[in-house]
Amino acid sequence: MLLICSSKNTTAQCIPENFAFQAGEKLVFRGYYNWGFIWVAAGEVELSVEAEQFQNRDVFKIKGEGKNTKAFDWVFKLRDTLTCYADRQTLSPLYFDRRTHEANYNAHHEYWFDESNKQIFSKIQKREKPVKLDTLTNKPCTFDILSIAYYVRNLNFSKYKKGDKIPISILIDNEIHSLYIRYQGLETIKTKSGENFECLKFSPLLVEGTMFKGGEDMTVWLSNDNNRIPIMVEAKILVGSVKGVLDSYEGLRNTQNSLFKQGNGKLDIAE
Template identity: 30%
Template sequence: MAKFIATFFLMLVAYAPVFSQTLAYVKNSSFDAGEVLRYKLKYGFITAAEATLQVFDSDIKFGGKPAYHLVALGRTYSAFDFFFKVRNRYESYIDKTNYTPFMYAEDIKEDNYRRVDKVKFNQTERKITGNEGTFTSPVSQTFDMVSAYYFARNLDLTGIKPGDQLTLTYFLKDEVTPLTIEYIGKEVIKTAKGKIRCLKFSPSISPGRIFKKNSQLFLWITDDENRIPVKAQAEVIVGNVTMEIADATGLKRPLQIVK
């Protein structure tokens, strides 16, 4: 369950050709300070957890550059804590101009497992420094799982076609990793906010303790200028897990609801 919460953020990936050195982005941001997105996570028919994503203006500047402060929270509901208790907090400070991260921090509490980390990014030198030392990235834009989500929302999808495969490079747990995703097509889905036109993607996943050999993972984002993920769904070893949007406030632009 906790692994899926983390995977959810990683699914929100950049839309650029595999092995691209520079990912193009739109300068008119899809989000602004004050935005709050809330999601519910369901295991089968059971609502087990929630995730919240927030955007703040930061008082901290990095090399004189202004930054957004992004906060993502993931937690199980009290009724589910008996099975597996999660209280996770992820934070990222990103450049307001190009949306790449300056710094990332995580405070993970998953049952008896604890992990606290603080990561610094030097995009110019392609260096990432974390708990276990300094790592080198093959590209000049490397993300943590929170900044990846917000960067992805600002990418230009003009010309994308079903079957196109895309990628983004991220740093997690002391490892630099590429994540590949396939664009499936357009679809209208029903959400707590109403019916919404969406773009559908299928991120790559590795079988193991969470996912089955032939498991598929799907992500739907709004087909508008907000580019908000509204649903994610995956097959796991036993059953299905779904993340659905519960509320969205402080949006830069109104959601386009299908009448």
């Protein structure tokens, strides 16, 4: 009986601890689109973390907001909002909300994670179609597309060598995918002012869909310090390429032994 009760109340400890971020962190990225040989400023993404209560638990409210520049509205208007409530100790998601507004396409995805019964309840509405309800069987250490980024920031990359695959489990469009990120070693990113940021470089395996072809067509550079800030993300899409570059940051958790001079500031990454 003790074993049964213990297993029901235990949350999967997928990371030893969260050392990379804290409530109050905000990161802003500039988005670029490449079609041919020219990178064009196309939008902005803001990621923020707040401390809140959800279902009587201490959680991080992680929010991601993406929008294109007004100059692109006539071509493809994009306003996406992602919200995740993740347990403050384990980073396991409890609830995930995705509101998609892309051109004439609108969708609303909601997911509730029931850890005790290892289930995920979903509620999805696309365009004007009827609402779809579903129940999925959850797997240990499964993250949504937002919380996975904060989980990866807390990985111990020192135990991996170049070329190693690090398995991840991620919920995408009402389906759990067993994927991986491939560690590519260290690489230095330079700013226009001459600053150097040593980065951990890796490529995640992507799911084929309306935007990506699938495969390892995305590269991510994380700062090689305890903040593990995404410095740059670059990916091939079905038509052209996209790039996200860190523009500003504030509320960083780690100020000592950090690549960032202060707890907030701006960057100007060399293209």
